[in-house]
Amino acid sequence: MTSAPTPFEVHESGAYLHGTKADLAVGDLLVPGRRSNFGNDRTAGHIYVTMTLDAATWGAELAAGDGPGRIYVVEPTGDLEDDPNVTDKRFPGNPTRSYRTREPVRVVGELLDWVGHPPEQLRTMKEHLAELDRQGLAEIDD
Template identity: 70%
Template sequence: MPQEPKPFELHESGAYLHGTKADLDVGDRLVPGYASNFEDGRISNHIYMTKTLDAATWGAELALGEGNGRIYMVEPTGEIEDDPNVTDKRFPGNPTLSFRTKEPVRVIGELVDWMGHTPEQVKAMKDALAALRTRGEAVIYD
């Protein structure tokens, strides 16, 4: 049975999760310095991950590119820190359990049994992000 994303709920695996549209294999390494998943023309200085299925699902659904979203379990190889894009801008503390690192992360598995947000939720999120960009408020601290 597919797992429904629930905000602020630790994924049952306890693993770090990374949502994307990239087709990856176990053992692949994600490294900073490549095109951002979320902003055309931006080079990302960090790899982002979360411990909630909800945040990983948003990552998979909002990532640029063609194809279906994918959610991978990843293992950081170095130090991680709270993601200030979420913790400072939207939620005090880190209830989304969102993190980032300048070090590579290794793919250790893929979640295949997950449920996306409704089309209405995805559209509302994309519209809200577009409005932020229009107002010049879509700042990513990278």
């Protein structure tokens, strides 16, 4: 892949994706109750997945941690629900195909050929999120 992801475009595999900075292996389970990728040392009550490369890329780029961003192909083991942080607040109708679950999610592969957002777009997003945090508006419904 040679260009940044297209918003709202379902990944060609049709698989669920999870963006993070965690170093995982095929077979690993993502489970709620661990440190969240987002928020200040918050414990995650859900695992978040998406079917769009764009949303997974944002997850990989914005996740807490110092490691490189990674995008994993994952398989939910239980029911999914729309992610209210995205669908209720920003994109009604769930065009980002973003979901969450309280059940484990199994890593079944990793995308290695993804391209991140342009540096200016990433910087703008980080500044926006930092401003929301400063204003106390960066709450996550988890």
